[in-house]
Amino acid sequence: MGxxxxxxxxxxxxxxxxxxxxxxxxxxxxxxxxxxxxxYKDNRDDLVMFYFRDGANYASVYTQSKIISExxxxxxxxxxxxxxxLLVNARNANCFTGKQGFKSLEKIAESLSQxxxxxxxxxxxxxxxxxxxxxxxxxxxxxxxxxxxxKIKDKIDDLVKKISxxxxxxxxxxxxLGMMTTDTQPKMAMEECEIGNTKVKIYGIAKGSGMIQxxxxxxxxxxxxDADISNNLLKKLLKKNMSxxxxxxxxxxxxxxxxxVSFFSTGKIRHSKxxxxxxxxxxxxxxxxxxxxxxxxxxxxxxxxGASKFITVNxxxxxxxxxxxxxxxxxxxxxxxxxxxxxxxxxxxxxxMAVGKAGIPIDLxxxxxxxxxxxxxxxxxxxxNYNEDEVKNYMxxxxxxxxxxxxxxxxxxxCYTMDxxxxxxxxxxxxxx
Amino acid sequence: MGxxxxxxxxxxxxxxxxxxxxxxxxxxxxxxxxxxxxxYKDNRDDLVMFYFRDGANYASVYTQSKIISExxxxxxxxxxxxxxxLLVNARNANCFTGKQGFKSLEKIAESLSQxxxxxxxxxxxxxxxxxxxxxxxxxxxxxxxxxxxxKIKDKIDDLVKKISxxxxxxxxxxxxLGMMTTDTQPKMAMEECEIGNTKVKIYGIAKGSGMIQxxxxxxxxxxxxDADISNNLLKKLLKKNMSxxxxxxxxxxxxxxxxxVSFFSTGKIRHSKxxxxxxxxxxxxxxxxxxxxxxxxxxxxxxxxGASKFITVNxxxxxxxxxxxxxxxxxxxxxxxxxxxxxxxxxxxxxxMAVGKAGIPIDLxxxxxxxxxxxxxxxxxxxxNYNEDEVKNYMxxxxxxxxxxxxxxxxxxxCYTMDxxxxxxxxxxxxxx
Numbered sequence: 001m002g003x004x005x006x007x008x009x010x011x012x013x014x015x016x017x018x019x020x021x022x023x024x025x026x027x028x029x030x031x032x033x034x035x036x037x038x039x040y041k042d043n044r045d046d047l048v049m050f051y052f053r054d055g056a057n058y059a060s061v062y063t064q065s066k067i068i069s070e071x072x073x074x075x076x077x078x079x080x081x082x083x084x085x086l087l088v089n090a091r092n093a094n095c096f097t098g099k100q101g102f103k104s105l106e107k108i109a110e111s112l113s114q115x116x117x118x119x120x121x122x123x124x125x126x127x128x129x130x131x132x133x134x135x136x137x138x139x140x141x142x143x144x145x146x147x148x149x150x151k152i153k154d155k156i157d158d159l160v161k162k163i164s165x166x167x168x169x170x171x172x173x174x175x176x177l178g179m180m181t182t183d184t185q186p187k188m189a190m191e192e193c194e195i196g197n198t199k200v201k202i203y204g205i206a207k208g209s210g211m212i213q214x215x216x217x218x219x220x221x222x223x224x225x226d227a228d229i230s231n232n233l234l235k236k237l238l239k240k241n242m243s244x245x246x247x248x249x250x251x252x253x254x255x256x257x258x259x260x261v262s263f264f265s266t267g268k269i270r271h272s273k274x275x276x277x278x279x280x281x282x283x284x285x286x287x288x289x290x291x292x293x294x295x296x297x298x299x300x301x302x303x304x305x306g307a308s309k310f311i312t313v314n315x316x317x318x319x320x321x322x323x324x325x326x327x328x329x330x331x332x333x334x335x336x337x338x339x340x341x342x343x344x345x346x347x348x349x350x351x352x353m354a355v356g357k358a359g360i361p362i363d364l365x366x367x368x369x370x371x372x373x374x375x376x377x378x379x380x381x382x383x384x385n386y387n388e389d390e391v392k393n394y395m396x397x398x399x400x401x402x403x404x405x406x407x408x409x410x411x412x413x414x415c416y417t418m419d420x421x422x423x424x425x426x427x428x429x430x431x432x433x
Numbered sequence: 434m435g436x437x438x439x440x441x442x443x444x445x446x447x448x449x450x451x452x453x454x455x456x457x458x459x460x461x462x463x464x465x466x467x468x469x470x471x472x473y474k475d476n477r478d479d480l481v482m483f484y485f486r487d488g489a490n491y492a493s494v495y496t497q498s499k500i501i502s503e504x505x506x507x508x509x510x511x512x513x514x515x516x517x518x519l520l521v522n523a524r525n526a527n528c529f530t531g532k533q534g535f536k537s538l539e540k541i542a543e544s545l546s547q548x549x550x551x552x553x554x555x556x557x558x559x560x561x562x563x564x565x566x567x568x569x570x571x572x573x574x575x576x577x578x579x580x581x582x583x584k585i586k587d588k589i590d591d592l593v594k595k596i597s598x599x600x601x602x603x604x605x606x607x608x609x610l611g612m613m614t615t616d617t618q619p620k621m622a623m624e625e626c627e628i629g630n631t632k633v634k635i636y637g638i639a640k641g642s643g644m645i646q647x648x649x650x651x652x653x654x655x656x657x658x659d660a661d662i663s664n665n666l667l668k669k670l671l672k673k674n675m676s677x678x679x680x681x682x683x684x685x686x687x688x689x690x691x692x693x694v695s696f697f698s699t700g701k702i703r704h705s706k707x708x709x710x711x712x713x714x715x716x717x718x719x720x721x722x723x724x725x726x727x728x729x730x731x732x733x734x735x736x737x738x739g740a741s742k743f744i745t746v747n748x749x750x751x752x753x754x755x756x757x758x759x760x761x762x763x764x765x766x767x768x769x770x771x772x773x774x775x776x777x778x779x780x781x782x783x784x785x786m787a788v789g790k791a792g793i794p795i796d797l798x799x800x801x802x803x804x805x806x807x808x809x810x811x812x813x814x815x816x817x818n819y820n821e822d823e824v825k826n827y828m829x830x831x832x833x834x835x836x837x838x839x840x841x842x843x844x845x846x847x848c849y850t851m852d853x854x855x856x857x858x859x860x861x862x863x864x865x866x
Binding site: 142144257335336339343348362364381429 | 497498499500501528529531575576577688689690768769772773775776778781782785786788789790791792793794795797813814815853854855857858859861862
C-alpha cells in the first residue's frame with residue numbers, strides 16, 4: 001500500500017533532488033533525539049524531541065476543526081518569543097482527554113524544561129533557564145484514550161542524554177519513523193537556496209496518511225531552517241504557502257483534531273536581513289519553502305490508505321481562485337470519481353457531475369476536460385479526437401492528471417488526492433475487528 | 434445488496450402501512466403505461482408514461498447542480514398551468530447531449546401531444562388539444578450518450594394504446610421497475626388522509642440508489658394526489674417537506690444532474706377548498722405528504738449501492754437548524770464513520786472528528802453521543818456506563834442510530850445514510866471493466 005512517490009516525483013519534476021529519499025543532514029542549532037517509550041506494543045520509536053540549544057523563532061498553523069486536541073490548546077496558549085523544544089509522540093492524539101491530557105503536558109513540560117536547563121548548564125557558555133512555556137507539543141494517534149504521561153516522563157532523561165549537536169540522515173529518518181502511525185513510509189524533504197548570496201537550508205519531515213488511525217490520524221509537518229527569520233515573517237511565509245500545499249491535498253475529505261504544521265528558524269546562518277514579506281531577497285527562500293511543503297504534502301497523499309494511484313486535479317481559468325478550489329476539491333473528494341480511477345475507468349461523466357455539484361456557475365459550451373494530454377471534452381462536446389482505447393491506456397498509469405478548463409476567467413487551482421480502493425475500506429472497516 | 438427496509442420501517446414506525454410493499458391502487462385522473470423501448474440490451478421496461486386525462490396541477494423541485502440535464506432544461510422552460518403527461522425513461526440521462534438531446538425532447542413532445550389529442554377525441558366528452566409544452570420529462574441513466582429519440586418515438590403508439598383508466602398495484606410496480614437503473618428494488622409509498630372530512634390519497638414512486646450508474650444515476654420521485662391543490666400550494670408543500678426528506682439523505686455525497694421530485698394533483702376528489710398553506714385543513718395532508726416523501730427517501734438510501742446497514746444521524750439542540758444539518762451531514766458523509774459502521778466498530782472517535790470538522794463551534798463539556806439507546810459520551814466524557822461489549826453488540830444490528838446532543842440550543846436535524854462497504858467500491862470501480 002502506498003504508491004511509489006519516486007516515480008511520481010521524478011516524472012513530474014525531473015529534479016534529482018526530489019528522489020526518495022533526500023539525504024537531510026545537519027541544520028545548525030537543532031538537535032534531534034528519538035526513543036521508544038513503549039506507547040505501542042511493538043518495540044518501535046514513538047517519542048521524538050527536537051531541541052534548539054539557542055532557541056528558535058517559530059510559527060504554526062493548526063487544524064480548522066472545532067474540536068482540537070489538548071496539545072494544540074497548549075501550543076495556542078504559549079506566546080513566548082522563542083521555543084527551545086518540540087516534543088512529538090505517536091499512538092495517542094491527546095484529544096478528548098480533557099483536563100488529564102492538558103495537565104499531563106504541563107507536567108511533562110515542567111520536567112523537560114528542567115532537564116534541558118541542566119543540560120544548558122553543562123554544555124553552554126551562557127546557559128539559559130528554559131521555561132515550560134518554551135516547549136510545544138505534537139501528538140498523533142488514537143483519541144479518547146488516557147494520555148500516557150508517565151511513560152513519556154520516564155523517557156525524558158533518555159531523550160536529553162541522546163542530544164547530539166550534529167545531525168545526519170539517520171537521525172532524520174529515525175525521527176520521521178518515530179512520528180508515524182499508519183504511515184507506511186517516513187516523509188522527508190529538503191531544499192537549499194540563497195538569501196542575498198548566502199546559502200541556507202530548509203528541511204522538513206511529516207507524517208500522515210489519511211484520517212485513518214484506530215480513531216484517527218493526523219498530519220504533522222515540521223519545517224526547519226538555519227536562516228534568521230522573525231516569528232512574524234515565518235507566520236506570513238507559512239500561511240502564504242499553505243493553500244497550494246497542505247491545504248491542496250485530500251485523502252478522504254476528513255479533517256483531524258490534531259493537524260499542525262510548524263516552521264522553526266534557528267538563525268544560525270548570518271545573511272542580509274530580511275525586512276518584510278515584500279523584500280526581494282526572500283523570493284528564492286519562499287519558493288524553496290513551497291517546494292518542501294508541496295513535496296511533503298504529496299508524500300502524505302501518495303501514502304494515503306489503500307492508494308493505488310496519485311491523482312492531480314488542475315482547474316484552470318475560473319473567475320476566482322476560490323471557485324477553482326471548490327471545483328478541484330469537489331472532483332478530488334468525489335467517491336465516484338475516486339472509485340472510477342481505482343477501476344482505471346475513463347469515466348468523464350462523473351467528472352462532469354462533480355464539477356456541477358461544486359455549485360459554481362459553468363458555461364457548458366466552454367468546458368474542456370483532459371486526462372493527461374488527452375483531450376476528452378472540448379468546448380462542451382466530446383472531442384473529435386476522443387479515442388477510448390487511448391484513454392483507457394492512460395488510466396493504467398500510476399499518476400493520473402485531470403485538467404479541467406472552465407474558460408471564464410484566469411484563476412487556477414491544483415489539488416492532489418489518491419484513488420478510493422477496496423483496501424481503504426478494508427483498513428478502515430476491519431481495523432478493530 | 435440493498436438492505437431489508439421492511440424490518441427497518443416496521444421497527445421504526447410500528448405502522449402496518451409501511452410494510453414492503455404497500456399496495457398502491459387507483460388514483461382518479463391518472464393513467465400509467467410502461468413499455469420496453471429496448472434502451473437496455475435485456476428485454477425490460479424502460480419507458481413509463483403518466484397521463485392525466487383532464488390535466489393535473491403540478492410543481493417540481495430539481496437538482497442543485499450547476500450542470501443540469503436537457504430534460505430539466507425543458508421542464509424549467511414550460512410554464513403551462515396544467516400538465517397532461519410525464520414521460521420517464523431509464524438508461525439515458527439526456528445530460529451532456531447538447532442540442533440533440535433538447536431537440537429530441539421537442540420532437541417526442543410534439544408526437545406524444547398529437548397522439549394524446551387523438552386519444553382525447555375518442556375517449557372524452559369535451560376533448561382537449563394537448564400541447565407539447567403540457568408534457569414534462571424525467572430522464573435517468575448514463576450521461577454523454579446520444580439521446581435515443583427514435584427508439585422512444587417508436588413506442589409512443591404503444592404507450593397510448595396501453596392507457597387504462599383504472600390503475601392497480603401491478604401497473605404501479607411495473608412503472609417503478611421501468612424507472613430503475615442500478616436500483617435493486619422498486620420504490621413505492623402511499624398514505625391516505627382527510628381534508629375536511631373527505632378522504633384523499635397521496636401515492637408516490639421513486640428510483641435512485643446513490644450516484645452510481647455507468648456515468649451516474651439520479652433520484653427521481655413522483656407524487657400523485659387526487660386532492661385538488663393549486664400549483665402554488667403544491668410548490669409550497671413540496672418545498673416545505675424536502676429538507677426533512679429527500680434533502681436529508683445522502684449515499685455518497687455526490688449530486689446528480691438529473692434529480693427531480695414532482696407533485697401532481699388531479700383534483701378529482703371534491704373537498705373543502707384549501708385557501709393557503711396556513712389553512713388548518715391542510716395539516717393532515719401535509720403530514721401525510723411528509724410520510725410518503727420520507728418513506729421513499731429512506732428506500733433510496735436502503736437500496737444504496739453496497740449498503741449493508743441503514744444509518745440514522747440525529748443531531749439535537751443546536752443553535753440553528755442549519756448548524757444541526759451541517760453536523761449531521763458531516764457525520765453522514767464521512768468515509769471514516771461509514772467504514773467504521775460497515776466494520777461494526779463502535780468508533781466514536783470518528784464521530785467526534787466528523788462533528789469537529791463541520792465547522793460549528795462546539796462546547797465539548799456539553800457534548801453527548803449515543804448509539805441507539807446506549808450512552809457513549811455524556812457531557813464531554815466517556816459515560817461511566819460505557820460497556821464496549823454492549824455497544825459492539827448493538828453495532829451488529831442492521832439499523833444504526835447515532836444521536837448527537839450539542840446542548841447549546843433547541844434546533845434538531847435528522848439525516849439518513851448507509852454504510853460504505855467494499856461492495857460500493859466493487860460496483861463503482863469495476864463497472865465498466
